[in-house]
Amino acid sequence: MKSKISLAFKNCEKQKRPALITYIVAGDNTKNNSLKILEKISKHADILEIGFPHNTPIADGGQIQGSSHRALKNGIKLKDVFQIVKKFKKTNPQKPIILMGYFNLIYQNGENNFLKSCKLSGVDGLIIVDLPYPENKSFADKCKRKSINFIQLLSPTTSKDRMKKIIKDSHDMIYYISMLSTTGGKLKISPKKILQNYNKIKRINPKKNLVIGFGITDKTISSLKSANGLVVGSMLCKTITNSLKLGQNPVTKLDKVVYNLKRKII
C-alpha cells in the first residue's frame, strides 16, 4: 500500500506542480489555534509539518525559536501535540502529517512509546533534525516497520558518496536543505544554483520524492517550482508573530498567506 505521503506527491505530479509543504509549531500560539490553523491551511497545503517544540533548538533561526518559545510558554507537552494531530486527522484522514523536532524528546519518551503515539494519532512521517545518518538507521528502521516515513536530510555539504548511502536507505521523501543556514535564513544562493544541486541529487535516484526547504518565502517559491515539493516554515511562524503583535487573528492571516503560496506554484 502506498503511503499517504507518496499519494500526495503522486497527486501533485498529476497536476504538474510541486507539493506545498507547510510548517508550524504545535501550540503556537495556542493548542486550539494550532488545530484551527491546520484545518484552514490544509485546504491549500499538500503535506503538513508540525514542530514539537524543544527549548534548545540548535538548527532553528529566530522565527521558529520564537514560535517554539511561545508554544512552550503556553505549556505545550508532547501529548498535546499528538492530541492536535489526532483531532485534525479525524476530519482530514487523508492529509499527510509530518512531525518535526529534536531527538531528546523522543529519547525521553522512549522510541517505541513515541512511535506508538504517532501511530495512534495518525502521524505519517518524522523529521528529526539532530539525529543524522547513519546514527538514525535503527530508529529509521523502526519507523519503517510501523509504516511511518523517516525523512532523511541532505545539505549542500553532503558528499556524493554519503548522499548515495542516505538515498539508498531513505523512505518515500527526502528533504534537501537549500543552503548553509539555520531555518528562516535569507536565501543567499540563487534558485538556479539550488535547482542545480537538486537535479544532481535527483539523478542518483529519480524515483525518490525530493523536497527543498530553508529560506523559501512567497518571493522565492515560484522560482523553485520544478522540485517535487517545497517547504515553507519560518515565513508562517513570522506571520503568526506579526499578527499577534498587531492584534490580528493568526488563523485567518495564515490561511491567506498559504493560499497565496499555493497560487504561486500552480
Next chain:
Amino acid sequence: MLEGPDFDRLWGIPGAGYAGKMLSMAAKKFGLKCKIFMGAKDIKRQRPNVEAIRKNGAEIVPVTTGSQTLVDAVSECMRYWVSNCDTTHMCVGSTVGPNIFIKICAWSTAQISRELILQVKEEFGKIPNKLKLINCVGGGSSAAGFWNEFMDTHAQFIGVEAGGPRNSKLHAAPLTNGSKIGILHGAAQYVIQDKEGQIGSTESISAGLDYPGISPLHCFLKDTKRARYTSASDEEALKAYKLVSKLENISPSLEPSHAFAEAIKLAPRLSSSEIIIVNSCGDSFKDKDIIKQKLGSYIR
C-alpha cells in the same frame, strides 16, 4: 586546520571567557577574523576577560536568548557555524558538542597532564601510591586535560561540579545529582532536563561551570567508575577561594575554587602519605566583580 584560501575566520564559544581569550590571541597572531559568542549574563560577570578579548581585536557576539549563559552561547555559535561552515572554523572551548570537537579540545587540554606527570615523577620519583587529582567540571575540558596522561595509572580522579547556591534548587551538577542521559548539542550525555526532555535551567556563581550537560567523556568515566564526581556549593567555593588566596601564593577563580572546596573537605580525613593535586585552572581576576559583590572586597 586553517590552511587553504577559503578559511579566514574562527568562531568560538567560551563560558568564562578563557578559551575566548586564547582563541582571540591565536586569531590575532595568524591574522584571522574572530568572533566570540558569549551569553549576555556571562559578558557582564566576566568583564575582565571580555575586555581582553576585545583588546585582541575579536568581536564579541552577545547571546540574549534563554538563560544568556554558556548553553545558549553554544547553541548560537553552532547556528552561525552551520550557516558559514564554508569559510569558518568553529572552536569549542570545552569538551562538549559533537564528537570531533570533544576530541580536539581534550587533546589540547591534555598538555596540562603531559607536563604534570613529568613534574610528579620529578617530585616523588614515581607516581605516588595514593594520589588524588581534583578538578572542577563544567563542560569538563580542564579535568579531561588534567587527568588524561594519568588514565592508565592508579591515580584517583575526583571531579567537582557546581552545586549552585546552598538554598536554591538549581545547580549545574548533572553527574552528582543523578540527571538522566539526554541529547544536547549533538552528543548524548547526562544532562539537566525535565521529564519531557526540555533542557533545564542551571545556576552557579561560576560562569565556566554553568552548563546543564557535561562532556560525554566524563559520563563515561563516571559509568566505568574511573572517576568520582561530587559537587561544591557557591558558598563552599567562595569560602575555599578566601582560604586559598589567604594561605597560598595563588588566587584561584571561582571554577577551581570548587575543586579546592573538595580538597579542603577531604584533606583532614587522609593520612600524610596521601597526595592531593588540585588543578587551579583559572585566575580570580576575571571574577573580581562577583567576589567584590559577594565578599565586600577583592584584593589580589
